[in-house]
Amino acid sequence: MKLEGDVDSADISDLNSSHCVLLTEGCVSYVLPHTSPRDACRASLISKGVRRFANSDVVWERFLPADYEEIISRSVSPVNYSSKKDLYFRLCDSPIILDDGNLSFYLHKQNGKKCFMLGAKALSVAWSTSVFWRYKYSPQSRFSEVAELVAVCWLEIKGRIKTSMLSSTTRYAAYLVYDIGPLSCGFDFPAKTLVRHVDGTKDDDDDVAMTVVYLKPPNTHSETIRVVPHKRADGWMEIELGKFYNDKIDGEVDIRFTETCQLHWKSGLIVEGIDIRPINEEE
Incomplete structure (x- = not known):
């Protein structure tokens, strides 16, 4: 007989799982900017929540050079990009003049x-x-x-x-x-x-x-x-x-x-x- 206020093992498992996801996403949002582009790409496969942080401008701007805005302003042709991650790989794959x-x-x-x-x-x-x-x-x-x-x-x-x-x-x-x-x-x-x-x-x-x-x-x-x-x-x-x-x-x-x-x-x-x-x- 289950009394009021009792929590069964399934409820505890769900609660721990939710806390684990929240903890993981919180840690990832702090740690990722201090890792590498390869680590960020790998982390994006963990979950949808982690992917949101791993692909964010906050993370990928840390991987760009501190003077990237000054450098791309000197490009002889416009440098178009939809996000900082997009810009990162644009600069890796297509050199600018x-x-x-x-x-x-x-x-x-x-x-x-x-x-x-x-x-x-x-x-x-x-x-x-x-x-x-x-x-x-x-x-x-x-x-x-x-x-x-x-x-x-x-x-x-x-x-x-x-x-x-x-x-x-x-x-x-x-x-x-x-x-x-x-x-x-x-x-x-x-x-x-x-x-x-x-x-x-x-x-x-x-x-x-x-x-x-x-x-x-x-x-x-x-x-x-x-x-x-x-x-x-x-x-x-x-x-x-x-x-x-x-x-x-x-x-x-x-x-x-x-x-x-x-x-x-x-x-x-x-x-x-x-x-x-x-x-x-x-x-």
Whole structure:
């Protein structure tokens, strides 16, 4: 016989379940902004209530850079989005072109860190104002023009980026993004790369820190070749130029790719730019 005020086990189970859901949603609303985009996406599968918090602007604005509004205001075309989550993935999947059209910005999908690509016309290219290089439209490029090498024996490409533009306390790598035309020549020889914080080091000391790379690795196997080019998802090739840790508030990073020793004639190189992005956590 059930007396007035008695609560059976089913009622207690329902009550505990309700409290558990409320507690879970309350915890999630507090914890999620301090996690990662991947965690937020996973949490959205727990329940409808949790999904509401996991997809909210409060959560996803924390994953965007603090200066994201200033950055997208510099886009050469409007950046449309329906929510902060939509904006996050829009910036991950579709780089935006900034300022004068020679700089692109996107987010690293895993952690929301800032990534930039310096377009070919934002780079310092030796002999680029002469008949040895030409700038042309490429339908495969995010930029209006890429640089195509007609013929040089002295190949030198440099780029610089301010550390304040990048995410702080983050390990980055810089990559030359390029292609090689069917009538190319001169890229079976080693080139040198250098990535460093600008701190007044003399040019005479640069050769010590340089890395040897091949845009077209030789057919013979060699254990000394540690950096090889890779095919990107967008169809371009890329080769790592070097890594650096960004812990400087005010400074610059100097990035170089050179082949000025062998002095063989080279032609057919097509340069889209230099991509600067965080290193994956597992690397």
